[in-house]
Amino acid sequence: MPAPLFKRWVPPKQVVKSASPVDVVANSPNPSRTTAESTPVKTNLIVDETQMEPPKSIKKPKKRKRSAGANEEEEETSKKHKAIFSKFEKASKLAEARSQREEDEPTDGAEVQEAEELHDLQPMPQPAPVPEPAFEPTFSTLPTWLAQPVTVDASKTLPFTELGVDPFYTKKLEKQGFKEALAVQTALLPMLHPGFEQHLGDICVSAKTGSGKTLAYLLPIIEALKDRAVPVLSAIIVVPSRQLVNQALQVAEELCAGTKIKVGTALGNVAFASEQKQLVRLRAQYDPTAAKELHEKASRQLQTGSVERGGIFDDLKDMPLDHVPRYDSGVDILICTPGRLVEHIDNTTGFLLNAVRWLVIDEADQLLNQNFQGWATVLMGALHGETPVDFLSAQERIRKREGDANSIWSVALPARRQLTKVVLSATMEKDLTKLGTLKLKRPKLVVIQDEVAETQPLDNEENVFELPSTLDEFAVHVGDGSNKPLHLLHVLLNFVFPGIQTDVGAKEDNSDSDSDSDTDSSSEDSSDGEKDRSVADHISRVLIFTKSTESASRLSHLLAVLEPSFKPYLKTMTRALTADASRKLLKSFSTGAVKILIASDAASRGLDIPSISHVINYDIPTSITSYVHRVGRTARAGKQGQAWTLFTKTEAAWFLKQVAKGDSVKRQNKKVKRMEWKESTVTANGKKKTYRAALKQLESAVTGHAEAE
Numbered sequence: 001m002p003a004p005l006f007k008r009w010v011p012p013k014q015v016v017k018s019a020s021p022v023d024v025v026a027n028s029p030n031p032s033r034t035t036a037e038s039t040p041v042k043t044n045l046i047v048d049e050t051q052m053e054p055p056k057s058i059k060k061p062k063k064r065k066r067s068a069g070a071n072e073e074e075e076e077t078s079k080k081h082k083a084i085f086s087k088f089e090k091a092s093k094l095a096e097a098r099s100q101r102e103e104d105e106p107t108d109g110a111e112v113q114e115a116e117e118l119h120d121l122q123p124m125p126q127p128a129p130v131p132e133p134a135f136e137p138t139f140s141t142l143p144t145w146l147a148q149p150v151t152v153d154a155s156k157t158l159p160f161t162e163l164g165v166d167p168f169y170t171k172k173l174e175k176q177g178f179k180e181a182l183a184v185q186t187a188l189l190p191m192l193h194p195g196f197e198q199h200l201g202d203i204c205v206s207a208k209t210g211s212g213k214t215l216a217y218l219l220p221i222i223e224a225l226k227d228r229a230v231p232v233l234s235a236i237i238v239v240p241s242r243q244l245v246n247q248a249l250q251v252a253e254e255l256c257a258g259t260k261i262k263v264g265t266a267l268g269n270v271a272f273a274s275e276q277k278q279l280v281r282l283r284a285q286y287d288p289t290a291a292k293e294l295h296e297k298a299s300r301q302l303q304t305g306s307v308e309r310g311g312i313f314d315d316l317k318d319m320p321l322d323h324v325p326r327y328d329s330g331v332d333i334l335i336c337t338p339g340r341l342v343e344h345i346d347n348t349t350g351f352l353l354n355a356v357r358w359l360v361i362d363e364a365d366q367l368l369n370q371n372f373q374g375w376a377t378v379l380m381g382a383l384h385g386e387t388p389v390d391f392l393s394a395q396e397r398i399r400k401r402e403g404d405a406n407s408i409w410s411v412a413l414p415a416r417r418q419l420t421k422v423v424l425s426a427t428m429e430k431d432l433t434k435l436g437t438l439k440l441k442r443p444k445l446v447v448i449q450d451e452v453a454e455t456q457p458l459d460n461e462e463n464v465f466e467l468p469s470t471l472d473e474f475a476v477h478v479g480d481g482s483n484k485p486l487h488l489l490h491v492l493l494n495f496v497f498p499g500i501q502t503d504v505g506a507k508e509d510n511s512d513s514d515s516d517s518d519t520d521s522s523s524e525d526s527s528d529g530e531k532d533r534s535v536a537d538h539i540s541r542v543l544i545f546t547k548s549t550e551s552a553s554r555l556s557h558l559l560a561v562l563e564p565s566f567k568p569y570l571k572t573m574t575r576a577l578t579a580d581a582s583r584k585l586l587k588s589f590s591t592g593a594v595k596i597l598i599a600s601d602a603a604s605r606g607l608d609i610p611s612i613s614h615v616i617n618y619d620i621p622t623s624i625t626s627y628v629h630r631v632g633r634t635a636r637a638g639k640q641g642q643a644w645t646l647f648t649k650t651e652a653a654w655f656l657k658q659v660a661k662g663d664s665v666k667r668q669n670k671k672v673k674r675m676e677w678k679e680s681t682v683t684a685n686g687k688k689k690t691y692r693a694a695l696k697q698l699e700s701a702v703t704g705h706a707e708a709e
């Protein structure tokens with residue numbers, strides 16, 4: 001029943017003359033509630049003080065005689081009160097009648113339920129949720145050029161002739177076996193060639209490993225410089241390692257053969273002074289006015305003591321009368337590592353970048369992440385900064401003077417150089433802070449991907465990397481990793497060089513009482529009859545990655561002991577190798593004289609050996625990017641390849657979740673295949689014993705070495 005609107009005031013009927021709590025019959029506000037009236041309710045009655053008898057000790061006030069006027073006043077007051085009371089009683093009766101009516105009125109079910117719910121502890125009924133439309137961002141935190149790249153189908157190929165490539169070069173390419181331009185080349189060549197499709201701005205390229213990026217940027221540059229007679233530094237190609245400098249140099253030299261284009265390198269493999277001589281040629285130019293100015297400047301600097309050692313004033317000393325030093329470039333194209341480039345910018349007098357028309361940054365994500373010596377900032381300063389007047393050619397001086405004076409003659413001068421930056425990687429990151437250091441102008445991002453139709457969300461800032469479609473991936477759980485070399489051996493013997501005549505355990509088969517080696521000998525034993533091939537008979541070539549060059553050396557030693565037939569074909573690429581030695585090693589690996597190459601991550605980027613059939617991650621890579629580059633050493637330019645990864649119990653979660661099943665790595669309808677075999681399989685046939693012996697040998701070799709030191 002709903003509560004009455006207000007509590008009715010009832011005038012006191014009876015006064016109980018007692019100071020202590022007493023039992024009283026409660027006065028019900030509702031006369032109809034007989035039960036309440038008849039039930040005595042024990043309550044503490046607070047008695048009206050005015051109606052209580054005063055204590056005897058307190059004197060009663062003396063009664064005053066009432067006057068006739070006072071009586072009249074009292075009567076009037078009592079009349080007023082009565083009127084108020086009667087009005088009040090009427091209103092109370094009306095309210096009661098109304099509430100009674102409401103009670104008696106029939107109500108439908110819904111109302112009853114509602115009333116019930118109001119008095120219950122059940123949650124209040126809520127309105128049905130309004131369906132929210134799926135969030136489709138209409139904005140992006142990325143700039144348009146990054147959020148909406150130009151996508152090119154990875155399977156798109158075109159004859160080089162259709163791309164406007166000069167027949168001089170198409171013939172060369174055909175000789176190398178390159179019949180058609182690969183997707184990245186079909187996209188980049190028109191953008192870099194002069195013509196309608198040329199992009200007058202900078203270009204970022206994201207294309208899979210082994211997709212032909214090197215030729216894509218070198219060919220248009222070399223074509224444009226074809227008729228060059230006198231070298232002018234026109235293109236700088238920055239790559240992260242010496243090996244990659246040599247690799248790009250090889251491609252460039254093949255293309256430049258038969259032209260006067262000069263390709264130079266700066267990678268620190270020769271003395272700095274001889275590199276300087278290769279890059280900059282000093283000559284004396286007869287120019288009495290310039291010579292006078294320069295001598296005056298030199299004497300002023302001598303007075304203030306601010307003459308630079310090895311600078312232009314040093315060269316001035318050796319000049320004949322009225323001659324000034326002039327610096328010509330020794331190369332048209334410079335391929336270099338960033339560190340050495342910075343050294344030349346800082347220390348090579350006359351090494352000027354004011355004529356550079358192409359700046360290529362290959363493996364850009366790695367270079368920008370490592371930004372050693374602040375190379376990008378130094379390079380941008382040299383590229384975009386003003387060239388000191390003393391180093392300008394006569395033509396450049398006129399242009400500068402006319403330009404400064406805003407002369408009409410400046411329009412008659414040759415146009416300013418157009419600088420184009422080409423930034424490439426297989427794992428291009430959409431990191432604006434890093435890309436910002438390159439000061440890109442009107443940039444365009446070109447993405448070569450398998451499924452062009454698959455549009456990425458507008459605000460997708462995640463970096464997604466694609467693997468070659470010709471790559472097959474395998475993963476092997478190696479328990480706690482204590483027998484990892486034996487697992488590797490198992491992969492090599494069964495999947496890379498299957499059926500070879502193994503040396504291991506043959507002599508010890510029966511004598512070996514090792515508990516680990518007496519079970520499950522299924523895999524190798526079953527193929528014993530077919531073991532008639534040697535490593536040399538196989539065309540397979542395997543690149544094994546370890547976490548460091550030290551572990552590469554250790555593994556190399558262990559493998560040679562575990563499987564002696566591998567020894568003549570097994571080599572390690574360490575940091576200790578000179579540039580020449582590592583070039584020779586890579587050559588023998590590509591010819592097949594070496595079949596197993598063990599290396600650290602240093603070899604994971606850009607290395608192009610088309611004949612690598614297998615990559616094995618002996619030590620798990622430290623990032624998804626590293627995985628993509630490591631496995632990208634195989635399955636290059638449309639060839640088949642396999643990538644194997646050995647992972648331990650502790651590495652399983654990261655590898656399986658992030659690499660094998662994560663969204664950051666795109667595989668075309670392919671999955672990483674889990675390969676499983678028992679631990680006893682890899683330790684069988686005395687291999688465990690041989691492994692222990694190999695470990696002991698390694699230990700004594702290391703200790704001996706340490707003692708010798």
Ligand SMILES: Nc1ncnc2c1ncn2[C@@H]1O[C@H](COP(=O)(O)OP(=O)(O)OP(=O)(O)O)[C@@H](O)[C@H]1O
Nearest residue numbers: 178180181182209210211212213214426606608637
């Ligand atoms: N048009 C072509 N046809 C056939 N093969 C080609 C063509 N262009 C390049 N190649 C070959 O493709 C292979 C990979 O090229 P390249 O080294 O330039 O790849 P990449 O994209 O730079 O790879 P990575 O990102 O791993 O450095 C090379 O062996 C190269 O000779």
